[in-house]
Amino acid sequence: MIQQIKYYEELEEFKSSSLLSHQILHIDLSNNQIGNEGASSLGSALANCINISNLTLNLDYNKIGDEGASGLGIGLANCINLSNLTLNLDYTLIGDKGASGLGFGLANCINLQNLTLNLIWNLIRDKGASGLGSALANCINLSNLTLLLNGNQIGDEGVSGFGSALANCINLSNLTLNLSKNKIGYEGASGLGPALANCINLSNLTLNLSENKIGDKGASGLGFCLAKCINLSNLKLYLTSNKINNEGASGFGSALANCINLSNLTLELVQNKIGVMGAQGLGSALANCINLSNLTLNLNYNKIGDEGASGLGTGLANCINLQNLTLNLHGNQIGAKGASILGSALANCINLSNLTLTLFNNKIGDKGASCLSFALANCINLSNLTLDLYENQIGVMGAQGLGTGLQNCINLSNLTLILDENQIGVMGAQGLSSSLANCINLSNLKLNLYNSKIGDEGASCLGSALANCINLSNLKLNLDYNKIGDEGASGLGSAIANCNNLSNLKLNLCSINTSQKFELLSKCRKSKRLVVFYFE
Template sequence: MQKHSIQNSLFKNFNNEIGDESASGLGSALEKCINLSNLTLKIRYNNIGYKGASGLGSGLANCINLSNLALYLGSNYIGDEGASDLGSGLTKCINLSNLTLDLECNKIGDEGASVLGSSLAKCINLSNLTLCLSQNRIGDKGVSVLGSGLANCINLSNLTLELNGNVIGDEGASDLGSGLAKCINLSNLKFDLNCNQIGYKGASGLGSGLTKCINLSNLTLDLDLNEIYDEGASVLGSSLAKCINLSNLTLCLSCNQIGYKGASGLGSGLAKCINLSNLTLGLSKNQIGGEGASDLGSGLENCINLSNLTLDLRFNKINDKGASGLGSNLEKCINLSNLTLKLSCNNIGYKGASGLGSCLAKCINLSNLTLYLGKNAIGDEGVSVLGSGLANCINLSNLTLYLYDNFIGYEGASGLGSGLAKCINLSNLTLNIGNNEIGDEGVSVLGSGLANCINLSNLTLYLDGNYIGYEGASGLGSGLAKCINLSNLTLYFRNNTIGEEGVSVLGSCLAKCINLSNLELYLINNEIGDEGVSVLGSCLAKCINLSNLTLYLGQKQFICIGL
């Protein structure tokens, strides 16, 4: 490198066993590049300790003209001393406007985090900051100083702060919130504190800080596994209500022992976020129950500008009452175009599924729908009403349905097939109806429904463990043969009894899908025998456009690529 000559530099050294000596040498070289304005240094997964980090810090201290710095040092061993020396170097980079600092998995504790925080306080020109300190040993003391440092970065507009997997408690989280409160120009904030110990007091402190960030338009807040309870969730809801400019919100609160009161508080807060267009809310593995789900839905119905919604309520015992309540509320979100509902393992029966089906019938603008209802008890009646609801979603182009383990028989499969038959604009469909009891008749009717989906290009079907024999394989194959635009097909048919005749007729039908380029068939435990395999091979040989083929026929996997 020649002195004064480098303005843009990019170093990449992942997993090259770089140690202290090499890192220090690199630092010495950098200190001569005094005209550097942009530097990206990627040396993750190496053997750099505090001496190497100190050398790098010394080098950076001389790069006083840096405006953009991205330093990736994750998964090394720099410790407190190394982090401190890096921080000291950054204090001299007074022209920095964009900084990315990745120090995850580096055995950094309170001391190192404190010095980093003090150093950031002097980087007053920062507008964009990404700081990753995940999986270290930082507690309340370190994160409090970090918060104080951020408070001085008043020009920040974009902040990503990753602190998951440390030992931060309520005091540290509250102090972080106090620091954020002074970053009044923040418009985009991503904050990951999952797997700490912030509790409801810490959640409250963070919420109080967010209320002062009045210019926030995009917020991602991950507080999974923090025991915030009802009180913490409620205060967060109240705080979000004051972020009136929010248009995009991702809130992760899984595994926090939140009950119906907390869910109700969140719903009340979200009801006032009337400018939200994109919302992702993760509440899996809590205890919100039917009442909490209904109250949450009541809040969401006021978010009339929502176009994209992802709601994860798995493992919450929301039952029929909660599912029906959610359905009644969501049907008022008339501008929804993308909807993902994760409601698996919730004791939902046919009444709850019927409520959801009625909701879908009114969401006529949906183009993308993902619905997880596995391991409930919706039965034939419930899935039939769901099918009727889908029939009204005439603009659907992408549909994912998980209905495994739901006591669905022939009648339910028939109702679902009838509904899908009217979704003529579908191009991508994933349907998991495994471990039910649809039998030959059910899968045949399902096949007939798919035959009407002539625009399907990508199809994934899970039909494992459904008592399907030769006739069912034949009926399904006949339907698939009419899906002439299929290019990608994945068919899970394990643990049925289609036999040699079934696999033969299935193969014959697939041979008519002349546009297939990618095919995966899972036919384990189907008694197909040698002759069946032979006939299947002969049939697939007629799929002249196949480029990728994967067959699972038993304990062995047969793969042919570039046919």
């Protein structure tokens, strides 16, 4: 028999309902001007729902405070048959007493298997985090836990206490823990690590410690403990802005090399200082992760340079089973040498179907762009490609080289190519155009050539190429500040009119005058299926 879900959006309506009859309950009181008294009365009502097994309670954006949270905790303490619980209490002015009060209630819910607890942007410090942790230590049957505590004031002591509790949850298979924007140092991160090492059944882990201060010791300690989670297949780790240097990144990398069963990895180390050695250490680790099929690596603004990029490339060359790769390396002082070795590595990843490569604000130049194209020529299974090379000192030869690689990617259906603020000129635009003419399966194209000096002739060549992309349904084209006049605008418009399957068009072309715009608009609107047209 399918149990009926009961929905309530009014507190009084729920309080007057048949409380004993509820088994699956969804209460949505978000942003409802409920204070501590309202939350306490809700808790009293929940205390009578002793048959409830599934509860979703949304109280975010209210001012329930410590007293209200404690009242809820008292109510939940009676709901001992709960197996699935979702509590959304973000922005509710809960401090240590309220968090501990909630913990008191959760400690009684020993049959919980799935718990989501959202306490984002409250006033919880160490004592409150430890109180929550003590409660979770009782919930030994948990298999899925999502705990969101970002934007509180939790320090090392609170995280360590919390970690000790998690060590009891040995049946956890899925854990999401967000502790970003707290006050956690290396001791807290190191205290959390051993707890994770006890969760030997973990297969999926998402851990967000961004914008804390765990440093090298914290990163290395975390890595050492994660290496013991040998059943991990999916790992997402966010460590942005944590004062991690090369030692921490290398230590973490050495540990990561032990996670040989990983198939999906997201690692974010944005705005640290891992440098050359840190990137090389990560590269060495990736070389061991031969079962990876999905990898997202965000290392923006880390000064890894050519040698660091080369180290990463060497590691990636071993990941021959990769199908989906996102590599964000902008602002890293990478030149032609680093881009070339990255390209050689990607050439080994012949099973890639989705690739996002962000290298904007580096200095790869013509040689680096051409070497990347060599890699693309090998990735014949690519269906989705995003290549961001904004502001990279790329000229004619680099653009032509990119074109040579792209023309081999005949299976591309989605392409985003960003070459803003380079100097590709007319001949570079011609080289790119030749490649696009080969990509006849493209359905979605975003091409940014802002301030790239392509002129009328370059715009006309692009137009001729687009006319060959007969399957295009969505086109975004940014050609601002390219000195395009009558001839270029006319050629572009005539080509777009031939894209018979085009339904969505966004065109940025600020350099032409009013009469030219009118003529271009008239031509574009001849495209038979065009529904959405945005022009500026």
